[in-house]
Amino acid sequence: MNFIIFSRKCMTSILVLSLILTFGCAEKSAQNADGSSTPDKLSGQTLKMASWEDAPRTKIMDWVDAVTTAGSADFIPEKDRIAVFDNDGTLWSEQPYYFQLAFAIDEIKRLAPEHPEWEKDPSLKALISGDLQGFMAGGEKALLSAVAITHTGMSVDEFDSRVKNWIKTATHPKTGKPYNEMIFQPMLELLDFLRENGFKTFIVSGGGIDFMRAWAEDAYGIPPYQIVGSQLGLTYVDTTASPQLMKTPELAFNDDKAGKPVGISRNIGKRPVFAAGNSDGDYQMLQYTSTGDGARFGLIVHHTDSVREAAYDRESHIGQLNKGLDDASKYNWMVVDMAKDWKVIYPYELNNQ
Numbered sequence: 509m510n511f512i513i514f515s516r517k518c519m520t521s522i523l524v525l526s527l528i529l530t531f532g533c534a535e536k537s538a539q540n541a542d543g544s545s546t547p548d549k550l551s552g553q554t555l556k557m558a559s560w561e562d563a564p565r566t567k568i569m570d571w572v573d574a575v576t577t578a579g580s581a582d583f584i585p586e587k588d589r590i591a592v593f594d595n596d597g598t599l600w601s602e603q604p605y606y607f608q609l610a611f612a613i614d615e616i617k618r619l620a621p622e623h624p625e626w627e628k629d630p631s632l633k634a635l636i637s638g639d640l641q642g643f644m645a646g647g648e649k650a651l652l653s654a655v656a657i658t659h660t661g662m663s664v665d666e667f668d669s670r671v672k673n674w675i676k677t678a679t680h681p682k683t684g685k686p687y688n689e690m691i692f693q694p695m696l697e698l699l700d701f702l703r704e705n706g707f708k709t710f711i712v713s714g715g716g717i718d719f720m721r722a723w724a725e726d727a728y729g730i731p732p733y734q735i736v737g738s739q740l741g742l743t744y745v746d747t748t749a750s751p752q753l754m755k756t757p758e759l760a761f762n763d764d765k766a767g768k769p770v771g772i773s774r775n776i777g778k779r780p781v782f783a784a785g786n787s788d789g790d791y792q793m794l795q796y797t798s799t800g801d802g803a804r805f806g807l808i809v810h811h812t813d814s815v816r817e818a819a820y821d822r823e824s825h826i827g828q829l830n831k832g833l834d835d836a837s838k839y840n841w842m843v844v845d846m847a848k849d850w851k852v853i854y855p856y857e858l859n860n861q
Contacts, residue, residue: 556701559694564849567842568698568805575781575803576705582803584781586706591782592736592772592793593699595713595720597827598786598809599728600691601680603818605826607687608719611674613640615658629653656757659740663752664718671722685856691727693858694850695784695809699728707782712736712772714764714789718755736771738763768793786811787827794832798839806841808832813847816857 557565575584596602616626616635626632631650634642643650659667678687699709711720711730717737725731741756763771769792772780783790783797786809794806811820811827821829836843844850852858 556704557694557697559697559851561849561851564842564844568807569701571803571805572702572705584803588778588781589702589705589707590710590776590778590780591702591707592710592712592776592780592784592797593695594785594787594790594793595711595715595724596786597811598692598784598790599695599699599711600687601817602827603811603820604681606715607690608715609654610678610681610687611671611719612654612658613643614674614678615670616654619657659716659719660755660757663754664742665752667718667755668722671719675723685854688723688727689854689856691855692809692850693852693855696728696855698784699730702782703729708734710734710736710772710776710780712763712768712793714738714762714767716740717763736763736768736775738767764789766792769796772796781805783807784809785832787829788831789827791831791835794841795839798841806836806839808836808841808843810843810845812845813850813853815847816853817846819847 557568560568574580574582575589577583593599596606600607613635616632620626620636626636631643631646631653634640634645635650635654643654646653658670662670675686675688679685680687680690683690702709709728709730711724711728711734713720713736715737717735717739720735720737721732724735739760741758741760742753743756745752745754761767761771765788768790772793779800780793780797781800781803782805783794784807785791785794790808794808798804798806808829810829810833811818813819820827821833832841833843835841846853
């Protein structure tokens, strides 16, 4: 993803929910002779990851069983159980445009009454009037201007507050649902399952690190210090009242493509044993993970469901997936077909079960 022009991964979400689900109509317990019930079993464990179909769920759970069983040839000590996840398109949706861009658009509209001078800028004027196509016609210059206005010139604390306020009311243009309901239920269950088995879960995304830190812990149970993302500049301002970290416009680090393994090394300090992504922006992270010593697991979320979410891959302007599909068998990456492998996509679908 390219954080500079926001033409790749940027995001949002916030939802506190139980990640261990019992589906009334999905997995039922067996009845004993005395009328009591016994939970179904899979790989010697109570059935989890209930939103997954049996084949991909079994593959994941068998691998986890192998690497967490003492004495197994594939055993991985708990201190080395590092799992990394892309965010946009992997943990939540990214169409029709990255959610961090949606935040920037909404912020400009919110602030417009305080800045009549923006009407003199054709790109900003188009954006304020709701003409997204006209705004995008301004190209990189327009996008950079939007980023500067909405992401810099303020303290980290102020930016965090703005993102949190936005996510309380913002809704997705296609579904009308809050962005915090556009996270993937099966991936929430996977995160929880891995943590239950001693894994530390990290986000490694091309999206802005400060943007993700505002909501990711509530959404995924991943704390701010386990988030690796693209970074704009920061400067320390020592005031008499309260010293602040101020956000500045320069790009300090782009956490996309080959930048992802660099970000992992700098921020985590260990090569992951599990990696999940959805686009060629995640290719190097998956490759870096899969070529390490010992048992490894790579997962690609393939967007194939045009009815419940969106169908795109090789030709998409967002989340393009070419090399990942071509080389999945080479690196033994599991390609998750959203239409076939997931019983539900979003948490709110559970209410319709």
